[in-house]
Amino acid sequence: MQHNQPPWGGEQVSPPPPKPFTLVQHNCLGSWDVFLSLFGSFTQLALPPSIVALQDPPVYRGKLPSFSSFTVFSPPATAGCKPRVAFYVYSSFLESVSLLPRFFDRGDVMALDLFTPDGFFNPSTTRFTIVNSYSTKGRSNNSRSVPPDIIFPTSLVPTLTLGDLNIHHPTADPLRSFKEDEIATSTPYFDRATDLGFSLLNTPGVFTRFSMSLIGRPGVLDLAFACPLLAPYISEWSDPLPPTGSDHIPILLRFEAPLFRAPPPTPNWALTDWPALDSSLKTTTISPPPPSLPRAPWMSGSAPIWAESRLNSRCTPP
Numbered sequence: 001m002q003h004n005q006p007p008w009g010g011e012q013v014s015p016p017p018p019k020p021f022t023l024v025q026h027n028c029l030g031s032w033d034v035f036l037s038l039f040g041s042f043t044q045l046a047l048p049p050s051i052v053a054l055q056d057p058p059v060y061r062g063k064l065p066s067f068s069s070f071t072v073f074s075p076p077a078t079a080g081c082k083p084r085v086a087f088y089v090y091s092s093f094l095e096s097v098s099l100l101p102r103f104f105d106r107g108d109v110m111a112l113d114l115f116t117p118d119g120f121f122n123p124s125t126t127r128f129t130i131v132n133s134y135s136t137k138g139r140s141n142n143s144r145s146v147p148p149d150i151i152f153p154t155s156l157v158p159t160l161t162l163g164d165l166n167i168h169h170p171t172a173d174p175l176r177s178f179k180e181d182e183i184a185t186s187t188p189y190f191d192r193a194t195d196l197g198f199s200l201l202n203t204p205g206v207f208t209r210f211s212m213s214l215i216g217r218p219g220v221l222d223l224a225f226a227c228p229l230l231a232p233y234i235s236e237w238s239d240p241l242p243p244t245g246s247d248h249i250p251i252l253l254r255f256e257a258p259l260f261r262a263p264p265p266t267p268n269w270a271l272t273d274w275p276a277l278d279s280s281l282k283t284t285t286i287s288p289p290p291p292s293l294p295r296a297p298w299m300s301g302s303a304p305i306w307a308e309s310r311l312n313s314r315c316t317p318p
Helices: 032-044 180-196 274-282 302-314
Strands: 021-027 051-055 070-073 085-090 098-103 109-115 127-134 159-164 222-226 234-238 251-255
Touching: 021 032, 021 127, 021 159, 021 222, 032 051, 051 127, 051 159, 085 109, 085 127, 222 251
Parallel strands: 021 051, 127 159
Antiparallel strands: 021 251, 051 085, 070 085, 098 109, 109 127, 159 222, 234 251
């Protein structure tokens, strides 16, 4: 008997690969307009996200807005404490999983425990946990409302933790000039993540919040981390959606099994036209900013690096 034939005859049919899991995270600033703009932009995606994780969602009389084809889960509203985080789960995804929301007797953090017998990223990954936090300024300048041990739990299942953590750290924003209190505030969180093996999913240096004023410096406040059991399945961290009116950008996370993931294209450096590139670099000039918009210190060096990278791409075939 051939091993690729079932005992009753006929060809053996392999199970289909697990579908990619996508999630969008966004800070809505408590605005209904931002909320509607975000959910309206999902038409630009090939498929709606499986889950939307919101920070500072709009709340009216203790209730969150609804949106077609999504079911909302949030901490219960109590006197003087409104939900500061929420999950919106797409209906077709909700039909394929068992879901248990977990609360922490507070409105600024919650978790979802997910289960499916078919597996999320491979047949053996049947459980998955997501922690959603909106950590704001605490009782002092060096503290935040949600402590590190809640944001980064000890877990034996694949765990994703994300949110607007309102901290600045060199790992996420390597070009920033940091103040001592910023390092003092963020270090306990990143130390906790490192101790438990959590990986930062953000692309370092890509800003997630832009100040409404022209002189304010952008920052990296919206963070996402994956525990060691989940990290191999991350395939994308990006910002493909348009602005929503918030000072934060919507972020898309995609997870899928590495065996079914197409390898990303890479430049073939052996075919680079170096003489043409050298000539182009010598004649490249960087225009200074307009006098009416003074150049901020954190912008120094970014324009030449961008121009050089663009020239490298033009002279290097894939």
